[in-house]
Amino acid sequence: MENIIIPQEMIVSLEKIVGQSFLFLDEETRKHYGHDETEDYNFPPSVVIKPGNTQEVSEIMKLANEYKIPVVPIGGRTGLSGGALSIYGGIGLSMERFNKIEIDEQNLQGIVEPAVITQVFREAAFEKGLFYPPDPSSQGSCTIGGNVAENAGGARALKYGVTKDYVLNLEVVLPSGEIMWTGANTLKNSTGYNLTQLMVGSEGTLGIITKIVMKLLPKNSHNILMMVPFFKSAQACEAVAEIFRAGIVPSALEFMERDAIDWTLKYVDGVSLDIKDEVEAHLLIEVDGNYPDMLFAEAEKIMGVLDQFEIDEILFADSEEQKNALWKMRRAVGEAVKSNSVYKEEDTVVPRYELPTLLAGIKAAGKKYGFHSVCYGHAGDGNLHVNIIKGDMNDENWNTEVPKGIREIFELTVSLKGTLSGEHGIGYVQKNYMDIAFNDTQLQLMKSIKNIFDPNNILNPGKILPDNL
């Protein structure tokens, strides 16, 4: 697909739909909506439009389908796989005016529009005594719509599941302009094919999400947070599986290599930690519930498990402030690591017991292809973020050797019964590794599904599926 030119008459029609003040052709706006958090890419849409309701989205889609112009839905632009990049230009469909929240206290559900910031939604639920668990590190700026599109996870996924586990029903606009609900507002549903879960994680390639019905839980009143320094990275990884095998399901179990912590402590204000030189990695472990005695018992069990490993003194957060500081640090790791250099980030995921093998494989690939990596992530669910740092590597090696190393890392994850992405999606930057996870039969099925929903391939084209399919 070549870069698109939108006919002037179509621009006029689009302006009629959304109104003059919600259509933008200027370079500054287009560039602003041309990037997310994926490496240093910028693919400006040809035009940015900001519809105000589902009906407008429907009319836009009908028009785009008629003119065969790509439409890329845009949320908080915090994505790490390039899902929101307008790689062929076309219409950048910013959903930012879709920001209503309704909390249904009677049914423990949230009816939420896609542009609502994840943290805003979590707080709205919290105020009513309810709990929306998914908490991507970017929760302060990412949107619920983007979370659904990428099937975002976060630190609480090991106990509470990921975004998909909370989505009950979706209002979507198809490329044809038709508006439909994917399911029902029920906790159980065995009524036809699961269109809801087909839409979740489809990265804006099957339909435009305009409304989301989320399951909510009663909120927990207490938690205990502990930071555990390990003298050996591999042992930190091993401890992860051992904690579960002892019958404990923590609400968070995060892994950070030494570099990740050091760089982050320099990057964020107001957090300090006294770490021995010999410490190679940390686990940040949280348990939550309503009964403090139960949490103390769980924490003690965890300490019993940790006894068998070489660890330094455990830090127990003794106040809300200290908890917030530790979480602030953990959430800033990604940004901190990336602030140092050009980078590539992979979102590897394996069954959790395989983490030590994965980590060792990543370091071996780095050695072989000459790159430095900083690893951290949601170890409790086997999801390890691999940040490959360009540093002073020359461009040629960066562009030719590093992708070979990434391919080897992905081959390793798949051989361990894992896969390419745990929570970031495939989007633009991982699509040409999809042949590692899927054979031609599987990829052709996915392509056919795409074709049913979007026969003219106008919805976020050039994402997920490999170029040569």
Add this chain to the structure above:
Amino acid sequence: MENIIIPQEMIVSLEKIVGQSFLFLDEETRKHYGHDETEDYNFPPSVVIKPGNTQEVSEIMKLANEYKIPVVPIGGRTGLSGGALSIYGGIGLSMERFNKIEIDEQNLQGIVEPAVITQVFREAAFEKGLFYPPDPSSQGSCTIGGNVAENAGGARALKYGVTKDYVLNLEVVLPSGEIMWTGANTLKNSTGYNLTQLMVGSEGTLGIITKIVMKLLPKNSHNILMMVPFFKSAQACEAVAEIFRAGIVPSALEFMERDAIDWTLKYVDGVSLDIKDEVEAHLLIEVDGNYPDMLFAEAEKIMGVLDQFEIDEILFADSEEQKNALWKMRRAVGEAVKSNSVYKEEDTVVPRYELPTLLAGIKAAGKKYGFHSVCYGHAGDGNLHVNIIKGDMNDENWNTEVPKGIREIFELTVSLKGTLSGEHGIGYVQKNYMDIAFNDTQLQLMKSIKNIFDPNNILNPGKILPDNL
């Protein structure tokens, strides 16, 4: 589609694949595999075959696809929507030789073949200190493969979710004979379209499931079970939502109308209850966890909520025997109610706060169309089983008036943001109500998905989608 005749040469080829001792043409065997638990239907397959491994399934599918002969996968034949009925004859593919279980204690996963009985799998996990929560009432005879195909639920779904929430990855054989995995063995996965969840609940219409990777949890050590008699059915329904609104997530919350209990007490041995004449319904409530003190506190909170309703004395099960007796009774309700008469069972589901409205609507429909219904089910997740009893109703009313009443009940569930089936599937008997839950756009999408996987429509044809689509 007319009833199928399988060419003799194909029978010979099938026999070559599975061996003579695993192919059956006699009437007795065909009739045996011609029914599940759906009303009094019997649709014998033309031939019953019992493949022994995935490769054999693949060869069978290739052959069936070439000859365009329907294939109906058959599990425990406990289904209530007719998913396993060979309505056009063809090949009845009994998966009963697929019965291996592997428990991966390191990753808290079970790798299980489809014919494993649900209870056997639950016990295998339990022996390793692990927990597979889904527990359909038929758990002693239904199979894991059938549970996946119908997205079965059970009594613990309100806290722990349904079958779909445990399926991580599936090995399936497509109608083309191709063997593929749908995903990865990971807790998180944002890698392409969710083929796993498309397969779950697809009732054997998209592929033959030959292996299932299930997530397991650490098992809980304690629970409290209480049986609460309500003087008003409507109040029992209202109490359900109130318990959640008080911040409690029970591990089971079951509703039984008076008739359901009375009939069951007559039907099962070894369970007796002393129930006042004025009692209209019961809730069976369970809380579970590892800390007895916490459970007592939860039970007290529940009793606090129940105080506002007109209830009789609560029965607390004081031994494992009594717990087992109460659960045995609850699980037998379906069979007991159905043993009285010809019946039709609907599997309505609504957001849980709407239960009282649903129950009232069901009774009103019964009055209008002259049928008696007995209702019970998993009220904690809004899933109410409606058993319509033929009793001494004449055949004409049974065949013309009752379907009108069912249609009105389904229209009510959908207007309450609920849907047709919570856990039984649509199968054969509910397919012509699908237009109530879905419009033509949605149904056409489903039909197109079916067509991608199964272009010759050989896999369990005549299920899920309405006849006139």
